[in-house]
Amino acid sequence: MTTNIAKSLNSMLLDEREYPVVAIFNSSAHRFGEIFRKRYEEVNNSRTPFVPIDKKILRENMTEGDKLYVNNIIGSTDEFTVLDCGSSSKVNLLIRSWSCRKFDSVKFPCAYAMAALRLKH
Structure with a gap:
């Protein structure tokens, strides 16, 4: 985990560097969607409103x-x-x-x- 957002995104999209820009955007949107859905399920299934x-x-x-x-x-x-x-x-x-x-x-x-x-x- 790093504090620099550019380095974090760069390491997340390591495999997609060779693809066209549109494919990179679609891939990153898909991955962020998965992350947000997983976080939402964790928070939604808890008994408290806190993470x-x-x-x-x-x-x-x-x-x-x-x-x-x-x-x-x-x-x-x-x-x-x-x-x-x-x-x-x-x-x-x-x-x-x-x-x-x-x-x-x-x-x-x-x-x-x-x-x-x-x-x-």
């Missing part, structure tokens, strides 16, 4: 969140303070914001949010 890597990330965040201490100082049902080895993070579940800012980059609840969700539910 396997997403489930793994969420599971790791849940495990890490189990080690954190959550405190609800204000008494609100949506605002929590999560403590972790001397540092703390404020979590607001209603507006989906927490001070660690991990959600902004990966769009998944981090361990702090998972800990707050565990306390709430």
Whole structure:
């Protein structure tokens, strides 16, 4: 697996290099169709709307969140303070914001949010 898309496509179409351009396009469309159908079947047959890597990330965040201490100082049902080895993070579940800012980059609840969700539910 490589990060360069051109190299990935080049290795995928190694056998088709000798064919005319139309045949290369048809072959690549056929192969991508197979890949997308296979991925769709995996996602469609699962019980959750997440692909396997997403489930793994969420599971790791849940495990890490189990080690954190959550405190609800204000008494609100949506605002929590999560403590972790001397540092703390404020979590607001209603507006989906927490001070660690991990959600902004990966769009998944981090361990702090998972800990707050565990306390709430």
